[in-house]
Amino acid sequence: MNENIYTPDVVIVGGGVAGLTVALNLAPRKVCVITKNTLGVNTSSSWAQGGIAASIAVEDSHESHIDDTLKTAKGLADETVVRKIIIESNEAIKDLEAIGVQFDKNADGSFNLGLEGAHSFNRIVRSKGDSTGIEIMRGLIEQVKLSDHVTILENVSIDSIMNENNVIYGVVGRFIDKNIPDNHVVIQSSNVVLATGGLGGIYANTTNPRSSYGEGIALAAQAGAILSDMEFVQFHPTGLDFGLDPTPLATEAIRGEGAFLVNQNNERFMIGIHSKNELAPRDIIAQNIFKQIEMGNSVFLDCRHSIGQNFNTSFPQVYSYCLKADIDPANELIPIIPVAHYHIGGVKTDLKGKSSVEGLWCCGEVAATNIHGANRLASNSLLESLVFAKIVANEINSEPLKKQNDTISSSFIKTYKEKTKNRIRAKKYIWQLRSSMMRNLGIVRSQNSILRCLTDIIRIERESHSLSAKLSDMILVSKFIIVGASKRTESRGCHLRADFVSAKPQFLKHIDQTQTTLKKDIQIILNNASQSSKEQILAS
Numbered sequence: 001m002n003e004n005i006y007t008p009d010v011v012i013v014g015g016g017v018a019g020l021t022v023a024l025n026l027a028p029r030k031v032c033v034i035t036k037n038t039l040g041v042n043t044s045s046s047w048a049q050g051g052i053a054a055s056i057a058v059e060d061s062h063e064s065h066i067d068d069t070l071k072t073a074k075g076l077a078d079e080t081v082v083r084k085i086i087i088e089s090n091e092a093i094k095d096l097e098a099i100g101v102q103f104d105k106n107a108d109g110s111f112n113l114g115l116e117g118a119h120s121f122n123r124i125v126r127s128k129g130d131s132t133g134i135e136i137m138r139g140l141i142e143q144v145k146l147s148d149h150v151t152i153l154e155n156v157s158i159d160s161i162m163n164e165n166n167v168i169y170g171v172v173g174r175f176i177d178k179n180i181p182d183n184h185v186v187i188q189s190s191n192v193v194l195a196t197g198g199l200g201g202i203y204a205n206t207t208n209p210r211s212s213y214g215e216g217i218a219l220a221a222q223a224g225a226i227l228s229d230m231e232f233v234q235f236h237p238t239g240l241d242f243g244l245d246p247t248p249l250a251t252e253a254i255r256g257e258g259a260f261l262v263n264q265n266n267e268r269f270m271i272g273i274h275s276k277n278e279l280a281p282r283d284i285i286a287q288n289i290f291k292q293i294e295m296g297n298s299v300f301l302d303c304r305h306s307i308g309q310n311f312n313t314s315f316p317q318v319y320s321y322c323l324k325a326d327i328d329p330a331n332e333l334i335p336i337i338p339v340a341h342y343h344i345g346g347v348k349t350d351l352k353g354k355s356s357v358e359g360l361w362c363c364g365e366v367a368a369t370n371i372h373g374a375n376r377l378a379s380n381s382l383l384e385s386l387v388f389a390k391i392v393a394n395e396i397n398s399e400p401l402k403k404q405n406d407t408i409s410s411s412f413i414k415t416y417k418e419k420t421k422n423r424i425r426a427k428k429y430i431w432q433l434r435s436s437m438m439r440n441l442g443i444v445r446s447q448n449s450i451l452r453c454l455t456d457i458i459r460i461e462r463e464s465h466s467l468s469a470k471l472s473d474m475i476l477v478s479k480f481i482i483v484g485a486s487k488r489t490e491s492r493g494c495h496l497r498a499d500f501v502s503a504k505p506q507f508l509k510h511i512d513q514t515q516t517t518l519k520k521d522i523q524i525i526l527n528n529a530s531q532s533s534k535e536q537i538l539a540s
């Protein structure tokens with residue numbers, strides 16, 4: 001058996017914007033960054049188009065940005081967290097510029113800021129229009145490669161966090177190399193930072209890489225961490241409906257430049273629904289596009305009158321996808337669908353990025369910091385990642401360096417290695433799960449659809465014998481979403497219940513879960529299902 005053992009001061013799982021920013025700010029502590037792919041490839045960070053929301057225009061203010069964030073969040077954001085993050089926005093941009101990241105500027109040197117849904121001012125800092133993620137990742141990767149304190153382990157997938165009695169000992173994973181059957185890698189460290197991104201990959205239509213399926217949430221839950229707000233999955237209104245998996249994004253900044261949303265009859269269906277029309281908050285746009293589709297309509301972005309011939313220079317990423325689909329946005333409509341894009345919930349963290357497990361830190365999409373509430377304001381997530389990554393690094397740096405735990409016994413490590421599941425392909429079941437989550441736990445949910453999805457997941461779990469590591473994580477994470485969605489018997493932000501269409505004051509609270517509560521909660525859903533809904537599901 002091959003064995004690779006590392007003993008850094010801190011191990012960071014995830015090589016996107018959050019993970020790399022933590023790594024850079026931890027110097028001189030020794031850091032291992034683990035990534036499932038080659039660094040910078042197939043990460044949501046690199047695919048980010050819109051940019052970083054920052055209230056830096058002369059006419060703008062932090063107060064206005066805070067106000068827009070709180071309004072969009074529908075009562076569930078924590079104002080202290082919102083303030084903490086937004087007040088740091090200028091600093092976050094300066095940090096990136098200091099490492100050579102180039103943002104779009106006007107002739108006078110000021111930022112050429114974009115506009116996105118529900119923002120009161122143009123405040124999206126971006127790079128080459130829609131290539132912001134690529135540019136930020138370029139800068140961060142270059143810097144990390146120059147940093148002696150960082151070791152990058154590529155193509156490694158983590159199977160478990162080693163912890164006992166609320167003490168972290170590190171992580172156990174494997175190199176993803178099809179030719180070597182049992183190539184474990186053990187990274188011993190008393191500090192583990194999860195920066196693993198989101199879970200869009202558990203949905204059939206998503207803008208996320210397929211490798212984003214909630215692995216970090218599953219790891220944290222299995223280590224005993226508390227999860228929060230799992231039901232809040234945000235759908236982006238405009239995925240490019242070109243039949244691709246994952247679905248490429250058409251950034252909201254396109255609507256910020258004046259593009260319309262129309263159906264096949266050329267009707268601007270957002271008019272009269274919200275005062276900001278196509279720039280209404282994301283939940284409202286996504287839900288109204290979904291309504292159009294349910295009515296049998298097709299939905300398009302119409303950029304002809306606004307962006308026209310400038311499309312290729314203003315939005316080169318989106319333009320290249322359109323070209324491949326043989327669509328010329330200057331003269332033709334672009335077909336779009338709403339797609340799973342961002343997970344608001346995740347591992348519950350405090351103001352320092354600490355989870356409920358000592359030594360386990362989280363930042364970026366995997367964390368539930370309470371900045372986004374029930375609905376995330378566009379482009380607040382890269383900002384959150386950058387600010388919280390620095391907070392986590394500073395907190396770890398401020399703690400005395402814990403002595404390396406040389407005393408972890410090989411038998412202790414062996415128990416974790418033995419728990420690892422096969423990397424077998426479970427494509428059929430993965431597809432069934434993604435499709436059921438999309439149909440039943442998508443933009444609109446109801447107790448019946450939730451029950452239907454739970455029934456599917458239980459069957460998939462039974463038939464697949466839970467042999468695949470990826471499928472097991474997807475099943476676990478889906479169950480947490482199912483429970484959250486079932487308990488939240490109201491509609492709020494991106495959680496829309498067809499059977500409870502209004503928000504209820506008693507739900508101005510977060511729904512927390514753990515692996516221990518999950519089994520009982522699933523049983524409650526099954527027990528409470530009425531005979532008639534069971535019959536309906538069996539008949540459907």
Ligand code: SIN
Pocket residue numbers: 048049050051250251252253341342377378379380381
């Ligand atoms: C976009 O470019 O529309 C996405 C921005 C975001 O999801 O925050």
